[in-house]
Amino acid sequence: MADKLRLAVFLSGGGSNLQSIIDKCAEGYIPAEVALVVSSTKKAFGLTRADKAGIEGVVYRRKKFPDGKTADTWLVNLLDDHKIDIIVLAGYLKMLPPPVVKAFKGRIYNIHPALLPKFGGKGMYGLKVHRAVIEARESESGVTIHKADEIYDHGEIVAQEKVPVFPEDTPDELAARVLKVEHSLYPKVLKTVSERLLKEMGK
Numbered sequence: 001m002a003d004k005l006r007l008a009v010f011l012s013g014g015g016s017n018l019q020s021i022i023d024k025c026a027e028g029y030i031p032a033e034v035a036l037v038v039s040s041t042k043k044a045f046g047l048t049r050a051d052k053a054g055i056e057g058v059v060y061r062r063k064k065f066p067d068g069k070t071a072d073t074w075l076v077n078l079l080d081d082h083k084i085d086i087i088v089l090a091g092y093l094k095m096l097p098p099p100v101v102k103a104f105k106g107r108i109y110n111i112h113p114a115l116l117p118k119f120g121g122k123g124m125y126g127l128k129v130h131r132a133v134i135e136a137r138e139s140e141s142g143v144t145i146h147k148a149d150e151i152y153d154h155g156e157i158v159a160q161e162k163v164p165v166f167p168e169d170t171p172d173e174l175a176a177r178v179l180k181v182e183h184s185l186y187p188k189v190l191k192t193v194s195e196r197l198l199k200e201m202g203k
């Protein structure tokens with residue numbers, strides 16, 4: 001009987017969150033393994049991280065398929081073939097296709113570098129988020145982890161952690177402060193989620 005869950009991490013960029021999850025799985029802190037990495041672009045450094053860790057990395061570009069239905073089916077089958085239990089969105093800039101959201105309902109998590117519901121939604125990613133927080137003169141920002149659905153940065157919030165925003169902060173400085181918290185909060189949430197799901201599955 002398997003005592004580890006199988007995660008698929010979706011990303012579009014550097015993959016520092018992927019790295020923290022790989023490391024925490026390897027340590028045994030999260031009772032799971034990253035079984036697949038899916039990137040929306042071949043340029044993502046996250047794919048190199050996956051490769052170094054011996055994890056299969058694939059590029060998923062819907063435009064490469066003759067039509068949307070074929071693209072949806074290909075992704076659903078890929079996740080199925082890898083026996084994925086949980087989808088982890090970590091800097092993935094695309095929407096998951098509705099059939100995937102349906103198949104994994106309640107088992108898709110996303111991390112956002114601000115305190116949702118503020119500073120979220122389509123187009124709110126990367127330094128744009130931190131710039132908006134600074135421009136709004138917020139005294140606090142932070143990290144949100146939520147269940148993902150068909151709407152950007154929507155879905156039940158499962159964890160939040162705050163960081164201070166200082167008046168002299170640049171977007172880069174704030175991003176670095178937030179990212180540090182992401183690297184501990186996402187593994188913490190995934191540990192709890194994995195333990196709970198393993199229990200529910202009787203493993």
Ligand code: GRF
Nearest residue numbers: 014015016017091111112113
């Ligand atoms: C993180 O700030 C995350 O909150 C956001 O995208 C960024 C991804 O960073 N969704 P990385 O690729 O994990 O380094």
